Amino acid sequence: MTTTTHPDTTVVADDTVPAIHITREFNSSAAAVFRAHTDPDIFARWCGPHDLTTTIGTWDARTGGAWSYQSSDAEGNQYGFYGSFHEIRPDELIVQTFTFAGYPDGVALERVTFEELDDGRCRLRAMSLVDSFEARDAMISSGMEHGVKEGYEKLDKVLEGAHG
Amino acid sequence: MGLPAEDQLSKVFAALADPTRRNMVTRLTESDATVNELAEPYDVSLQAVSKHLKVLEDAGLVTRSRDAQRRPAHFEAEVFDLMTKWIERYRRQAEQRYRRLDAVLAELGENTTEKDNNTGAES
Numbered sequence: 603m604t605t606t607t608h609p610d611t612t613v614v615a616d617d618t619v620p621a622i623h624i625t626r627e628f629n630s631s632a633a634a635v636f637r638a639h640t641d642p643d644i645f646a647r648w649c650g651p652h653d654l655t656t657t658i659g660t661w662d663a664r665t666g667g668a669w670s671y672q673s674s675d676a677e678g679n680q681y682g683f684y685g686s687f688h689e690i691r692p693d694e695l696i697v698q699t700f701t702f703a704g705y706p707d708g709v710a711l712e713r714v715t716f717e718e719l720d721d722g723r724c725r726l727r728a729m730s731l732v733d734s735f736e737a738r739d740a741m742i743s744s745g746m747e748h749g750v751k752e753g754y755e756k757l758d759k760v761l762e763g764a765h766g
Numbered sequence: 767m768g769l770p771a772e773d774q775l776s777k778v779f780a781a782l783a784d785p786t787r788r789n790m791v792t793r794l795t796e797s798d799a800t801v802n803e804l805a806e807p808y809d810v811s812l813q814a815v816s817k818h819l820k821v822l823e824d825a826g827l828v829t830r831s832r833d834a835q836r837r838p839a840h841f842e843a844e845v846f847d848l849m850t851k852w853i854e855r856y857r858r859q860a861e862q863r864y865r866r867l868d869a870v871l872a873e874l875g876e877n878t879t880e881k882d883n884n885t886g887a888e889s
Contacts, residue, residue: 611864613857617783622856626864630871638867643813651859719803721783726864735783742856743775 619748620738621731632716632724633693638688639714654681665690669698685709698732708737778849786810787818791827794841804839878889 614623630636638644640663646656650673659682668682682703689697693716700710710730716764719723732738781787790804805815819839822828826845830837 611803611857611861613853613860617788624860624861628864628868628871632876633869634871634874638871638874644870645863648863648870651862656859712777735779739776739779 606702615738615742619630619731620735621729622738622741624728625725626728627723628720631722635726636693636696636716639696642669646705660684663687663690667754671721693752706734711742725749775849775852777825778827778845781821781827784818784821787822790815790818790822791846794828794839795843796837798840800836800837800838 610626611695612623612625615621616623638648642658642661642663646658649671651654653674654673657672657674659672660668661670662668664687667687668684669687670682672756673683676697683700684703685699685701687696687698688697688711695716696714698712698714700712701708710732712731713729715727717727719725730741732741782791786808793799793804793807794859796803801812801815801819804819808815819828819830822839823830827842828839829842830839
């Protein structure tokens, strides 16, 4: 029930484990989309929001390898991210960890699969698993500084009514 | 983290993690119901149903009127909608990211023929 569907990206917040599932189709082969995830130069071109610049640090896209990158905004603020490539299977699968350097105790386990479809298309499925529902919910609500406060206020109001 | 409302959102997710409670919420979207009515389809005690109801109440998903004798439970759609909105926002961010990837793939498709896939170690 916590599913949002759309012709494009589909996001499901898992009810049973603290995970987020994303599904998306591409007009490219599984090999091309896989490469866009493992080639650091290509990855840097699409991973961050438009207003952030991505600088790759470590990048060794092999089973047992590691990765890191920094995102910088116009004001010079930097946000670091790093993790390990746990399993890399060309054109099929990436299992990796993901940590925001500002909160090194937190880690997400990510699994991305690339499935070849007809007509040179492919379907990407990404699962991101963390160690608590609280952390998962924080992930969902992150990067929404504007909307989220308004959301809290609204929720506060609803709850006030419920208990008052 | 730390904000009361954020804890509340976690409670909403946790409350909905249980299949019985999900069924109860589905039932309550149709109409208000008493503990007895909610217990009917299940092979569980009224106490067990009350306990589930309490979890839903604590999460703000369900309210119960104080005046009425039967104290029917009422589903608070607004709280549920809020959660859906947050997920939709998250979805839109993911979609924007993948549209950037679409554009990059379209550019690459014009001048590459792959086969140097799983490189990466460089720099």
